[in-house]
Amino acid sequence: MTLLDTLVQGVLLGGLYALFAAGLSLVFGIMRLVNLAHGDLIVMAAYLILGVTSALGLNPFAAVLIAAPVMFAAGWLLQTYVLNRVLGEDILPPLLVTFGLSVVIQNGLLQGFSADSRKLAAGAIEAQSLALGPISVGVMPLLTLISAVVVIFALNRLFYRTALGRAFRATSDDAVTAQLMGIRPQSVFAIATGIAMVVATIAALYLGVRSNFDPSIGPARLLYAFEAVIIGGLGSLWGTLAGGIVIGVAQALGAVVNPEWQILSGHVAFVAVLLLRPRGLFPRAND
Amino acid sequence: MANLSFPSPRVLPALIGLLALAALMAVPAIAPRAVTQDLFGILTLLVLAMNWNMLAGFAGLVSVGQQAFVGIGAYVMFAAVILWGLDPLVGVLLGGLAAMAFAVPMAFFAFRLNGAYFAIGTWVVADIARLLAGQWKALGGGTGTSLPKGTTKDMFGVPLAKDLLHVSSAAAADAVTYWLALALALVMLVASYRFLRSRSGLGMQAIRDNEQAARSVGVDPLRLKALVFLLTAFGTGLCGALIFIQITRVTPDAAFSVQDWTAFVIFVVVIGGIGTLPGPIVGVIVFYLLQRLLADYGTVYLIVLGALGIVVMLFARSGLWGRFSALTGIDPFPLSHRPPAPLRVTASKASLI
Numbered sequence: 001m002t003l004l005d006t007l008v009q010g011v012l013l014g015g016l017y018a019l020f021a022a023g024l025s026l027v028f029g030i031m032r033l034v035n036l037a038h039g040d041l042i043v044m045a046a047y048l049i050l051g052v053t054s055a056l057g058l059n060p061f062a063a064v065l066i067a068a069p070v071m072f073a074a075g076w077l078l079q080t081y082v083l084n085r086v087l088g089e090d091i092l093p094p095l096l097v098t099f100g101l102s103v104v105i106q107n108g109l110l111q112g113f114s115a116d117s118r119k120l121a122a123g124a125i126e127a128q129s130l131a132l133g134p135i136s137v138g139v140m141p142l143l144t145l146i147s148a149v150v151v152i153f154a155l156n157r158l159f160y161r162t163a164l165g166r167a168f169r170a171t172s173d174d175a176v177t178a179q180l181m182g183i184r185p186q187s188v189f190a191i192a193t194g195i196a197m198v199v200a201t202i203a204a205l206y207l208g209v210r211s212n213f214d215p216s217i218g219p220a221r222l223l224y225a226f227e228a229v230i231i232g233g234l235g236s237l238w239g240t241l242a243g244g245i246v247i248g249v250a251q252a253l254g255a256v257v258n259p260e261w262q263i264l265s266g267h268v269a270f271v272a273v274l275l276l277r278p279r280g281l282f283p284r285a286n287d
Numbered sequence: 288m289a290n291l292s293f294p295s296p297r298v299l300p301a302l303i304g305l306l307a308l309a310a311l312m313a314v315p316a317i318a319p320r321a322v323t324q325d326l327f328g329i330l331t332l333l334v335l336a337m338n339w340n341m342l343a344g345f346a347g348l349v350s351v352g353q354q355a356f357v358g359i360g361a362y363v364m365f366a367a368v369i370l371w372g373l374d375p376l377v378g379v380l381l382g383g384l385a386a387m388a389f390a391v392p393m394a395f396f397a398f399r400l401n402g403a404y405f406a407i408g409t410w411v412v413a414d415i416a417r418l419l420a421g422q423w424k425a426l427g428g429g430t431g432t433s434l435p436k437g438t439t440k441d442m443f444g445v446p447l448a449k450d451l452l453h454v455s456s457a458a459a460a461d462a463v464t465y466w467l468a469l470a471l472a473l474v475m476l477v478a479s480y481r482f483l484r485s486r487s488g489l490g491m492q493a494i495r496d497n498e499q500a501a502r503s504v505g506v507d508p509l510r511l512k513a514l515v516f517l518l519t520a521f522g523t524g525l526c527g528a529l530i531f532i533q534i535t536r537v538t539p540d541a542a543f544s545v546q547d548w549t550a551f552v553i554f555v556v557v558i559g560g561i562g563t564l565p566g567p568i569v570g571v572i573v574f575y576l577l578q579r580l581l582a583d584y585g586t587v588y589l590i591v592l593g594a595l596g597i598v599v600m601l602f603a604r605s606g607l608w609g610r611f612s613a614l615t616g617i618d619p620f621p622l623s624h625r626p627p628a629p630l631r632v633t634a635s636k637a638s639l640i
Binding site: 034036085091093096097099101102103107219226227230260261263264267268271274275 | 343349351396399400402403404406407408410411412414415418419421422429545546550553554557561585586587589590592593594596597600601604
């Protein structure tokens with residue numbers, strides 16, 4: 001019974017990691033860009049939500065509606081004026097630019113908000129739980145997983161059912177030919193990063209409501225997100241969800257054996273999957 | 288004969304270099320202890336930067352997991368002193384060897400990953416090393432431990448330095464670690480230059496520029512990359528152990544800090560000029576100046592450092608040294624090989640061609 005409980009908690013935790021990873025997976029799949037600042041951008045979004053809630057007295061869930069467009073704009077600007085300039089054959093410039101961004105955001109947040117832990121207050125919902133048969137699940141973790149599924153479903157619809165998604169796929173497959181068909185890769189990339197930042201804002205909501213955050217926690221979230229993306233396989237959004245769940249379950253199982261082993265077992269699961277399947281579980285793109 | 292009165296362009300930089308080296312060696316004897324300690328920090332950062340530059344700038348291996356080697360070097364040095372009762376300097380050597388040993392399985396895993404995956408993979412492995420170090424209960428687990436008081440007093444070379452400089456044991460220990468850092472930096476610089484000028488080094492730069500073309504002329508990328516990965520792990524581990532003799536306290540978070548041992552190092556190399564030998568030296572100087580100028584403003588220097596790194600990547604990818612070298616033609620460590628001299632053609636014929 002405790003094993004079942006652990007597994008369920010792990011799957012629910014995986015929902016959070018899938019949310020961290022979904023934006024990363026989208027950007028990675030479309031433009032092969034590894035954004036090392038993704039974790040810090042999520043933390044930045046959490047501070048933005050915090051700012052909106054305290055300035056306007058809103059519930060964090062409502063504050064997301066204001067924070068998300070702001071983050072979309074931030075992503076669009078970042079891609080248009082910085083990242084588009086460094087995309088190319090050489091992987092070093094985008095890695096180093098986003099690494100620089102990571103340090104700038106982290107220390108900027110530290111200057112602005114100090115190293116104190118913060119939390120988003122969502123009211124009574126935080127402590128509620130549901131009895132599902134023999135086990136009880138928290139409402140917030142359940143909501144996180146449902147949100148992750150909805151986000152990934154929506155991204156998939158966007159990717160495979162809309163004109164914008166067709167542009168995404170075309171640019172991803174062959175940017176030069178896509179250009180001949182009247183698509184401007186630069187603006188497609190800018191929209192993709194904007195969408196990734198909207199997803200990051202949703203991830204930030206659950207990060208901030210479920211646990212404390214401070215300016216230094218971005219890189220660890222980035223690692224979990226990347227592990228999820230790589231385990232799932234490049235370019236597969238449902239794979240990213242599966243990857244998040246693998247990490248979540250591994251961490252939950254590890255924590256049962258020894259609380260200090262939680263993170264370690266997530267990393268070990270990542271290494272093990274990559275040793276067995278170097279291209280992840282559900283690879284779509286060749287890269 | 289004329290050559291004697293006009294030193295060739297290679298002699299002047301060599302003379303300047305020798306004078307600078309002599310001055311650096313004399314620092315513990317002539318300068319206050321704080322200067323020695325500051326320079327120790329600069330030199331160790333330089334060693335880390337030169338190692339990362341070899342990896343990313345020359346071998347094309349963009350590692351974000353160098354903190355693994357610093358941390359392992361530090362932890363094994365502590366184990367050598369505290370658990371095995373060895374001299375700290377023996378511990379430094381063991382630390383370097385342990386880092387290199389760890390690099391073997393790490394390479395088996397990370398070399399399966401390409402480009403950006405490699406960066407993340409090395410980072411994850413370094414995080415695994417950090418978490419495992421936190422499980423080493425004999426060295427304090429997650430809270431870490433300190434070197435016993437007076438450890439460095441009896442360290443190899445310290446009594447000699449004490450007599451030589453007529454200073455306290457603590458100052459003599461600073462001097463010894465400083466000279467070791469200086470020696471490490473020098474060996475690293477010379478070894479890098481010799482290696483890059485060698486047949487293997489040329490092959491490695493060929494791989495970086497075009498792997499397929501390099502393979503087609505018989506260069507084995509895997510062997511060369513693995514060699515560089517192991518050797519830089521050794522250098523980084525030695526340096527990490529040396530740094531923590533000075534710090535005297537080790538915790539998993541400090542010894543495996545991605546910011547301190549990898550992020551700074553990356554910016555130092557990028558700002559100075561990635562893929563050039565003098566680049567890390569220039570970068571370290573910029574880093575130090577920034578840290579000094581902005582000392583009163585908390586972490587602002589880190590924001591400036593990161594922003595500067597971004598600007599360099601956007602507008603001057605070869606870094607400060609690369610720009611300077613391209614503008615002036617000065618290059619004390621030329622890595623290019625001159626092609627065989629073409630047949631002499633007179634000016635009038637050349638204009639026909």
